[in-house]
Amino acid sequence: MASDKKFEPTNPTVKWIEDRLPIFGLIYNTLGAGYDAPRNLNYWWNFGVLAGFMMVVQIITGIILAMHYIPDITVAFDNVQHIKRDVNYGWLIQTIHANGASMFFIVVYVHILRGFYFGSYKAPREILWFLGVIIYLLMMATGFMGYVLPWGQMSFWGAKVITSLFSAFDFIPFIGDGLVEWLWGGFAVGQPTLNRFYSLHYLLPFILVGVVILHIWALHIPGSTNPLGIDAKGPYDKIPFHPYYTAKDAFGLGVFIIFFAIFVFYAPDFLGHPDNYIKANPLVTPVHIVPEWYYLPFYAILRAIPDKLLGVIAMFSSILVLFVMPWLDGSNIRSMRFRPLSKFFFWLFVINGIFLGYLGQRAPDDIVAMDTTALVFAQFATAFYFTYFLIIMPLVSRMETTKPVPTSIAASVLEANKKG
């Protein structure tokens, strides 16, 4: 850990414990006054803490829901209604958990895009970035299995479609053919599937916690980046995390909780799908099947490719490509504030991502605009998605004319103050 100051307790009890297990010092140097962070962090740096907060919310509400939920296909659907109607405050806890998944993804998406914009994936933070991508993959797996548990129509068919993705690998000798049945524990999604998803939905968040601890550990080796993307050089570039950023994060957290509460109390089903209030029926697929909003861009990529195996490969690649980002981007400047062309393409990438999400919830044959179907638009948007990573990023980052970078964080802050 890049401990800037040593923890020196004055309280004799704390000192006695600290001499035997330096746990207070660990907290002090991670989230306390002992961790010096760049003095110019803006509110985009709030979202890591918000993601950590959502993880805790999901684990607490999830453990409580597990006290009432029964993973049995004959009762699971009604059981969720029992939790919402009969269990004391069950309506509140279930709604927080269901909407909390969306909130977790919102803050994580902002956190990831913050990393894109300010070059947080660049040296020496590559492993920090990898751990982040692993956290994201674990979140997707956990969120998917959690959505299956209420055993509604979307739960069931979402589970069927996503597990069937693995049938694209049936060409693999020995394991290919039985892979999907192995996942299901039968010949279709059924009782064994629900049971094991419940088990894994409970397990994965704790693995996630482990990876988050590694993520924070890796963060504290070089320390946080900052909006300028230049390394903090001396004490005048930094301020203690506590009280400065604890206060800033607390304010951001308050604003975020208000946003969260609007969904929980006023629009609890806004982010859900009405078909999930119909009990799972293995004989009828909903006419319009869509995943949760946070998977939509990837779902659009899957459907954009007319070949089954290639579609599955494209979908997985669209996330795995994040692992090579530190090398695709060859610029020696981190922040896009000084990279105007990269900035332009970044925002194009964000708009394209939102557009892919929009296309993901339309039927493939829908005419979206100009006599063109959602499928064709999705093919263009998918092409841009990969072009951004594989062509635009390597070329632009190495060739563009950058703006002058300030000599230090302090110099930049003083300059801004002079302008008033």
Next chain:
Amino acid sequence: MTTHNEVVEERRNFLYIATGAAGIVAAGATAWPLVDQMNPSKDVLALSSIEVDLNAIALGHTAVFLWRGNPVFIRHRTPAEITEARADDTADLVDPQRDEDRVQKAEWLIMSGVCTHLGCVPIDQKGDFGGWYCPCHGSHYDISGRIRKGPAPRNLPIVKYAFLNDTTVKIG
């Protein structure tokens, strides 16, 4: 001449490899039950057949039955549909198969109702080829259940079945 030390070293290397190999085999043998427990259990495998009375299915209609957790389509095809299916034998097929090879009796098409793309249930009598249309990702099947257009790679599979008599069929 081999020295005492060289002999010791050789023996030690042999023991390293032997121990390592035994360890890997043991770890694999231990892991297998942990992996195999997720495969379909014996009671799931035992639920293997259903019997269907065909009298209830009118000409030109499709009935759907649940077999091993999945839908099975039984279509009572009209002569026109059979003619159409046979005529399409020579069409440009993604997964070429003759209609003759997909049925035991031409008027009874008995096949899986699970789209070979990602497992949804195709909708009866919809799509561009007068057969089935999968709403999830837009695969079109013809009246013989063959894939004609869309992302699905294969025809709707023919399930194992046998006619017990003229009006009863056993699936599985």
